[in-house]
Amino acid sequence: MRRRTTMVLLAAALAAGLVWLASASPSLAAKRPHPTKLSYAAVKLTTPQAAEISLSNGLTGFLIEDHEIPVVDVAILVKTYFPDRAKYGLNGMAQWVIRNGGTATWPGEKLSDELEFLAASVEVYGGDLTTTFAFNCIKKDLPRVLEIFADLVMHPAFPDEKIEMRRNTMLEEIRRRNDEPGSVSRREYTQLIYGDHPYGWETTPESVKGLTRDDLVAFYNTYFHPNNAIIGISGDVTRDEIVAAMEKALADWRPAEVTVPTVPELERPAAPTCNYVYMDINQAYISMGHEGINLNNPDRCAVNIMNFILGGGSFTSWITEEVRSDEGLAYSANSRYSADPWTKGVFNASAQTKADACARAITIIQDQIKRMRGAGPTETEVRKAVDTYVNSQVFDYESKAQVVRRLVELRYQGRPLDSPERDVETYGKLTVADIRSAAQKYLHPDNLTLLVVGNKELFDRPLSEFGTVNEIVLEKE
Numbered sequence: 470m471r472r473r474t475t476m477v478l479l480a481a482a483l484a485a486g487l488v489w490l491a492s493a494s495p496s497l498a499a500k501r502p503h504p505t506k507l508s509y510a511a512v513k514l515t516t517p518q519a520a521e522i523s524l525s526n527g528l529t530g531f532l533i534e535d536h537e538i539p540v541v542d543v544a545i546l547v548k549t550y551f552p553d554r555a556k557y558g559l560n561g562m563a564q565w566v567i568r569n570g571g572t573a574t575w576p577g578e579k580l581s582d583e584l585e586f587l588a589a590s591v592e593v594y595g596g597d598l599t600t601t602f603a604f605n606c607i608k609k610d611l612p613r614v615l616e617i618f619a620d621l622v623m624h625p626a627f628p629d630e631k632i633e634m635r636r637n638t639m640l641e642e643i644r645r646r647n648d649e650p651g652s653v654s655r656r657e658y659t660q661l662i663y664g665d666h667p668y669g670w671e672t673t674p675e676s677v678k679g680l681t682r683d684d685l686v687a688f689y690n691t692y693f694h695p696n697n698a699i700i701g702i703s704g705d706v707t708r709d710e711i712v713a714a715m716e717k718a719l720a721d722w723r724p725a726e727v728t729v730p731t732v733p734e735l736e737r738p739a740a741p742t743c744n745y746v747y748m749d750i751n752q753a754y755i756s757m758g759h760e761g762i763n764l765n766n767p768d769r770c771a772v773n774i775m776n777f778i779l780g781g782g783s784f785t786s787w788i789t790e791e792v793r794s795d796e797g798l799a800y801s802a803n804s805r806y807s808a809d810p811w812t813k814g815v816f817n818a819s820a821q822t823k824a825d826a827c828a829r830a831i832t833i834i835q836d837q838i839k840r841m842r843g844a845g846p847t848e849t850e851v852r853k854a855v856d857t858y859v860n861s862q863v864f865d866y867e868s869k870a871q872v873v874r875r876l877v878e879l880r881y882q883g884r885p886l887d888s889p890e891r892d893v894e895t896y897g898k899l900t901v902a903d904i905r906s907a908a909q910k911y912l913h914p915d916n917l918t919l920l921v922v923g924n925k926e927l928f929d930r931p932l933s934e935f936g937t938v939n940e941i942v943l944e945k946e
Contacts, residue, residue: 519876519886520708524716527696527724531876532711533703535869539608541704541711542870543615545622546877547600548729549692551667556684558672560597562635563627563685567600568593570631572624575617577631589614591621597667598732598811599881600693605870608705611714619718622693627685639677647748647943651821654754654922657746657941661918662760662815666735696724701877703869732811735760741915743936746922746943752800753827753923754819757834759913761807761814764882769808770895771907777854778846778904779837780804780818785853787837788818796833798826806911810882816912824927831919831935838914845905859896862889 523529528545552559568591571577584591589606591614602622606614647653656671663669702711737760762772773781780788780803792802799822807814818838822830846854866872879886919935921928932938 519873522700522702522708522712524695524712524719526719526722527694528698528700528715528719528722530700530702530880531873532706532708533869533873534705534707535703536705539705540605541608541611541706542603542605542702542873543618544601544603544701544874544877545698546701546881547595547602547693547698548727548881549595549598549600549688550730551597551670552684552688554667554670555676556680557670557676558639559680559684559688560595560600561672562632562639562677562680563688564593564595564600565635566627566631566685567621567625567689569635570626570628572620572626574620574624576626576628580617580621583617584614587614591618593621611706615714615718619722623719623722625689627682627689629682632680632682632685636677636680639672640674643672643674643677650748650750650752650754650922653746653748653943654756654819654920657744657922658756658758658817658918658920659815661742661744661920662758663735666733666812668735668809668812692727692729694725694727695719695722697727697729699877699880701873703873735812741936742918742939743932744918744920744939744941745925745932746920746941747924748922748943750923751824751927752821753824753830753921753928754821755827755831755834755919755921756817756819757831757917757919758804758816758818759916759918761809761816762911763813764808764810765884766808768903768907768910770892771899771903772806772808772911774851774854774858774896774899775841775846775904775907775911776804776806776816777858778850779841781806782854782857785857787840788820788834791833791837792820792822792830796826796829798822798830798833802830802834810884824923825929827921827923827928828930828932828934831921835914835917838912838917842908842912842914845908846901848901851899851901851904855896855899859893862893865889 519531519533521529522532530545549560551557569577571580575583580591587606587610589604589610591602591604593600593602595601602618604614604618646656660669660671700715706714762769766772778786780786783789783803784793786803788802788804792799799820802820802822804816804818806816818834820830820834865875875889876886879888885891919932921932925932
């Protein structure tokens with residue numbers, strides 16, 4: 470009771486003090502400038518000094534020392550490639566089984582129990598084009614965790630029971646992949662843009678059922694060699710210390726001749742299309758767009774700012790303001806213009822709206838794309854977008870681990886290591902004319918691939934107003 474009374478009195482005293490301060494200092498508040506009048510020095514991104522390292526087995530990469538806290542973070546990126554289409558799903562299965570199956574010395578459950586005891590983590594993840602092994606641990610536990618990690622990198626067991634466990638999970642995921650309209654929209658739109666390109670492939674029951682342990686072992690033996698990998702290390706270690714530890718731990722990981730195929734080019738669709746997927750819902754999931762750009766495109770920064778203003782800048786973007794805020798038609802509305810390091814990314818303007826506003830929302834989004842390509846943004850919009858976009862980039866450098874993994878990614882993509890710094894300089898020099906020029910070159914409102922997921926009987930106007938409708942029938946898994 471006494472403690473509660475004391476806290477109440479303290480709160481009252483603080484409140485009284487705050488009231489006194491506010492009433493006693495009106496002139497101080499009056500002198501404060503409005504936030505819009507504040508000025509700041511230009512943002513400069515400086516990548517922390519990284520040391521390049523190499524091991525005798527051909528593994529190369531980067532180290533950033535960070536002695537503020539006794540933690541070590543390591544990631545090894547291995548370059549991989551798509552399997553045959555008939556075996557699509559192989560890479561994802563292999564990554565899961567490597568981590569959860571463990572090794573002969575460290576089976577999956579034993580490995581996880583030991584890491585939990587050490588408050589450490591070891592992960593294996595990736596996609597079709599990369600597989601990453603990563604660990605994080607306290608410095609004092611580095612020898613033990615590195616021993617486990619190296620064993621997993623070099624000697625995955627691929628136990629049959631884990632393969633079957635993952636197979637069953639993947640088949641269940643396939644069976645349920647048409648349950649969520651958002652997932653259906655993203656998948657079908659990607660396939661419309663990429664077609665037979667590997668970026669548009671999906672797992673099938675047949676491709677998953679046909680995977681064998683020999684397939685996983687062959688995948689590992691083909692790509693998982695130190696001269697086909699890049700390592701990134703950050704934390705409380707010195708160069709000599711960690712190189713010596715890695716040399717010892719990975720001594721049995723031998724180099725081999727590895728050929729990673731080249732990702733094929735993406736061919737642009739010849740004509741606009743209007744596509745429809747029936748689902749018994751009272752909403753409409755709308756996607757429209759076309760192919761994006763390559764990551765090495767010299768206009769990439771201008772395209773990013775163009776899209777930020779169009780639909781990528783959250784509540785300040787045109788599509789969000791017009792469709793959601795002003796018209797109140799959509800639960801979500803935005804756009805994304807991606808760049809791919811190997812071929813082309815995707816431009817996608819999308820909205821999730823009520824079914825009886827479907828055609829109206831489509832028209833508004835199309836109008837905003839035409840507006841961007843026509844009148845374009847104002848000087849104020851461009852400057853605000855550049856400032857916001859550049860300021861957001863600093864969050865990519867919150868930790869040394871983030872920085873070193875960014876260096877690994879840049880090396881993998883074959884791009885200059887100072888690309889982020891170059892980008893910031895480029896953003897700062899962009900003009901309204903640059904953004905309008907990018908819109909003219911990279912937005913194609915007359916060649917949009919349109920996809921709507923929903924029930925056409927509930928739409929406000931027929932989709933045929935937007936072109937000949939191609940109905941995509943979802944397979945029953």
